[in-house]
Amino acid sequence: MQKPKLKFWDIWNMSFGFLGIQFGFALQGSTMSRIFETLGAEKDSIPFLWIAAPLAGLIVQPIIGYLSDNTWHKKLGRRRPFFLLGAILSSIALLWMPYSSEVWMAAGLLLILDASINISMEPFRALVADKLPDSQRSYGFVVQTLIIGVGTWIASNLPKFVNNTLNISNEAAPGVVPASVKVAFAIGALVFITSILVTIFTTKEYSPEEMKAFGEESAEQEEKKGMIATILSTYALMPTVMKKLGVVQFFSWFAFFAMWTLANPALTEHIYNAGKPDIHEFAQLDQSGEPALDAQNLILFKNNQSQAEYKKLDKAYNEASDDVGSKMGIYGLSSMIFALLLTFYTAYYSINRKYVHMGSLILGGLGFLLMFYIPGNPDYLLISFSLIGIAWGSILSMPYAMLSSSVDSNKMGLMMGVFNMFICIPQILAAVGGVVFLHKLIGNESIHAMTIAGIFLILAGLSNFLITNKKAITYQPSIDNA
Structure with missing residues (x-):
């Protein structure tokens, strides 16, 4: 028995919770380094202060993946209990984050926030594979990316919007986070919980009996191993396609971690001449x-x-930071447009996921490299972040579409959680000194971190040549897993 194809609005509703998840991630990505600087952190220490985020993902996602694979709640189903738990915890962390009075408090809340977001996020990836037939998975992940793009753009602009439109001050005493940032985080918390509830109330999950009819029941033998044994055995028996995609992911996420942690100090200094x-x-x-x-x-x-x-x-500095956050939102808008085009195309035609991903990553790398050559010209950041958005849109869809077509559907949640190690490990390496060490090989200015990001994103694009699995590259029912 085959899974029925879903209509656009069904796919939209089941992915809508990602709007809130991305509000959390975008506020974190565009504003967290600003909070650290405001609280007195040195620029070179900022990446290390972010280490809580990838560590949380590395630990939480495989566990949540395993638990969601083996959960069935009579009312909330398989994945939705984790959507709700993560949303509640994330919203609380978002509310408290800008009230941090010390660097260690902000770093601790970042750990709680990222762990909580991961509780909601990982099952969303698995839900696409649960609900959609293989032929619609690229479409499903692209719709998810479309919603992520909307969230990134709006959330990144929130501090500037709150200041300019709501007339809430972006100035504060030394060591105090401005009121405009506090309000922006409160709005983010509200959007997070509300969007998750939309998905919970509008999406019905397939019951264990229905999954069995689709040939996707959980194997009893796997369940008897226990969580730790199952996770460790999955690491040991990692499919070849996952390892190859892991190389692409390594370079991709190292690059974006460099952007999230150092874009604000780099761009406020190099582009705006208005460092902290x-x-x-x-x-x-x-x-x-x-x-x-x-x-x-x-x-x-x-x-x-x-x-x-x-x-x-x-x-x-605060005005430049507001504008940097707003410009960073462009990569969300760009990824949204890119995802929208892919959504329409993949609804009717197959795509070569490998070459789409390769080209997108290389364009993003060029966007990062451009930043060094535009001091004093903030408007050119629109071009940079537009190109970066194309890479981001592809990162959030193509690797997952390739992976979901190439692994055991009985353990999709666990596989998605284990795959997350290729997101977390490069960020951890970047956080413990990798990005600072590499950019200082070029020069002491923080803008060179963006140059490193560009180089790594181009390397990520070229790494797609490693992918040879035909079913991963382009789904065709007649092609077996190579």
């Missing part, structure tokens, strides 16, 4: 060399002129 001012240059210092505080726990400036100069430079 160092409070130590303007404040009175105590015996330990830290800014001195008055009785109200406020920073004591050297004089009124120093205070005015700091406020002027900090205002320029």
